[in-house]
Amino acid sequence: MKFVDEFRDPQAVHRYIQAIAQTVTQPWTIMEICGGQTHSIMKYGLDQLLPPEIQLIHGPGCPVCVTPAELIDQAIALAQLPGVILCSFGDMLRVPGTTADLLSVKAQGADVRMVYSPLDALQLAQANPAKEIIFFAVGFETTAPTTAMAVYQADRLGLKNFSLLVAHVLVPPAIEAILSVPDCQIQGFLLAGHVCTVMGYGEYQAIAQTYQIPLVVTGFEPLDIVQGIYLCVQQLEAGQAEITNQYQRVVQAQGNPTAKKIVAEVFTTVPKMWRGIAEIPRSGLGLREKYQAFDASRKFKLNSGLSQLQEPSPCISGEILQGQKKPHHCPAFGNACTPEHPLGAPMVSSEGACAAYYRYGKFLAMA
Amino acid sequence: MCLAVPGKILAITGDDPLLTMGRISFGGVVREVSLAYVPEAQVGDYVIVHAGFALNLIDEAAATETLATFAEIAAFSGGKPNEIR
Ligand code: SF4
Numbered sequence: 001m002k003f004v005d006e007f008r009d010p011q012a013v014h015r016y017i018q019a020i021a022q023t024v025t026q027p028w029t030i031m032e033i034c035g036g037q038t039h040s041i042m043k044y045g046l047d048q049l050l051p052p053e054i055q056l057i058h059g060p061g062c063p064v065c066v067t068p069a070e071l072i073d074q075a076i077a078l079a080q081l082p083g084v085i086l087c088s089f090g091d092m093l094r095v096p097g098t099t100a101d102l103l104s105v106k107a108q109g110a111d112v113r114m115v116y117s118p119l120d121a122l123q124l125a126q127a128n129p130a131k132e133i134i135f136f137a138v139g140f141e142t143t144a145p146t147t148a149m150a151v152y153q154a155d156r157l158g159l160k161n162f163s164l165l166v167a168h169v170l171v172p173p174a175i176e177a178i179l180s181v182p183d184c185q186i187q188g189f190l191l192a193g194h195v196c197t198v199m200g201y202g203e204y205q206a207i208a209q210t211y212q213i214p215l216v217v218t219g220f221e222p223l224d225i226v227q228g229i230y231l232c233v234q235q236l237e238a239g240q241a242e243i244t245n246q247y248q249r250v251v252q253a254q255g256n257p258t259a260k261k262i263v264a265e266v267f268t269t270v271p272k273m274w275r276g277i278a279e280i281p282r283s284g285l286g287l288r289e290k291y292q293a294f295d296a297s298r299k300f301k302l303n304s305g306l307s308q309l310q311e312p313s314p315c316i317s318g319e320i321l322q323g324q325k326k327p328h329h330c331p332a333f334g335n336a337c338t339p340e341h342p343l344g345a346p347m348v349s350s351e352g353a354c355a356a357y358y359r360y361g362k363f364l365a366m367a
Numbered sequence: 368m369c370l371a372v373p374g375k376i377l378a379i380t381g382d383d384p385l386l387t388m389g390r391i392s393f394g395g396v397v398r399e400v401s402l403a404y405v406p407e408a409q410v411g412d413y414v415i416v417h418a419g420f421a422l423n424l425i426d427e428a429a430a431t432e433t434l435a436t437f438a439e440i441a442a443f444s445g446g447k448p449n450e451i452r
Pocket of ligand 1: 315344
């Protein structure tokens, strides 16, 4: 397939690995922030091919994984209201809340549906005027414009039976939170190419300067990733701390102005709780005052202190999402917790670090 | 949910820029996708798609340049590639 196969050429991957090995003179720790990249790294065994000096840490870049259980409980509460159709992306339906997940609630009779796009949810609202359609909106900067457009169009259409439970999160504040931890080991970042497709990479300039750390906008194919690592290592070895763009075929410095404009029109930044991490200031999106009519938690008067009952869980997803531990360090990994019976969010989405490790058999080599 | 592969635009419909849709082929699988965020898109272009929206065009020149860099690195590292595991 064009623009895919060429970027998976194993010979070229090996040449880059060699170039990295010839450049590196000391150990370096690099975080790939994006779960899609973690998935590729595991799938193609890139971490095994790299010289031992390069240690990759998996970041919290899976929006499903960082959505707190309380928010899932709220989605479940909404789904159980009469006359409601609750829809979201497939992964989101499988993530455990405090006691259940959306699919199990569906099995008990709630109308829960999987959609591919927020526009599908909008169409459901148009097709079912007697029902309330609630879209559980999850994702980073990449999916925010798709949700924003659904809201924008719903407003233009004057739809009254469409609302959102917003769980959108933003990457730069999370990177800052990770770098602000006093004993942070991370020396370089691979930035999520798709997030930069929308937002550009201007926002990261201040982070590179403040934390004196190189950041490389990186794509998702194996060659993108090894080239991203190479560009990062070159900077680290030269003592530079800049932003480079490996993913030039898709990402421009200013991002996508049309998408940014609609996101800014519909959303404003809010503090956000990240599952297993903490609340990070300005790291989430909330609907602007003008679009409050589409806020499901207001419309249905959800009380936010819904679930304080926490079951004790062996899940160490917080440490994994911050790169302090790897999935196979979790006592539940591969036995009590598997993709079929996930105890924590990183095992649910295929981009979650635990699922990526499980799926590609990493635990066998690590055991 | 974030992995996206490039797709080729087969057809474009709609006059309102915000409601423009495209038929996109992903290596043979065809989907209807919003082109609201890529107003400059033409039939035959390649786009990156997320959650039903094309978010950017693929810049062919930049793609070719990146591939050329991959070839250059061969000259740099000289030797034969290692065995694949
Ligand atoms: S293996 Fe399962 S229980 Fe352990 S950290 Fe990962 S998701 Fe949580």
